[in-house]
Structure formats: C-alpha cells, structure tokens
Amino acid sequence: MVHGAHRSPLLPPRPDLGLARDCEVCLGWGTVVSRDGEHELCHACQLVTEDDETPSHRGA
Template identity: 50%
Template sequence: MTYGTMAAPESNPRANAALADGCEVCNGWGSVITFQGRYELCQACQSPTERECHDSG
C-alpha cells in the first residue's frame, strides 16, 4: 500500500475539437508539435481570444 501518492498531471493538453474544426494551422486537430518537439494546443484555434471570436459569430 502506498501513502501520499497523487495522480500524475495530464501530460498532454486537451484540445477542443469544436474549436479546431476547419483550422488550417492544425488541420482540425487542435494541437501542434513545435520545433522543439513539444505537444501544444494550436494558438490559432485554441487560444482564449479566438474562442471568444468563435462564440460571438
């Protein structure tokens, strides 16, 4: 039995597929692989400012 263990943090961010639909930067995936090899959310469709634009339209 182990004590004091915590769940591991989510290693990969989760993209919102509804926002990613039709995005030309990530091809609808909602995430991209950077030149450094990191998995990140697509800044074109997953950023809070873009989300506000999608909701208002």
C-alpha cells in the same frame, strides 16, 4: 539526422476539437508540435482570452 520526440511525463494538452474542426493550421487536431518536439495547443483555434472564456479568434 532525424530525432524522435523526447519522452515527457506530461500528457499533451486537451484541445477543444469542436473549435479545431475547420482549422487550417492544426488540420483539425487542436494541437501543434513545437520546434522542441512538444505538443502545444494550436494558436489559431484554441486561444482563450484572460477576461473571457470564449476563444479569441471569434468575434461574437
């Protein structure tokens, strides 16, 4: 049986769509839906390291 997503008082995270443009994991949306049905930032294109403000997947 298929269940819809649970209602949440929290808004989905706001991704940087410029980073997500060519991402094959989230298909350009910048977010993915977890197994719990919650929106999360895409781990492939939206991660930011703690000591740096640049995405961790970029080399420069």
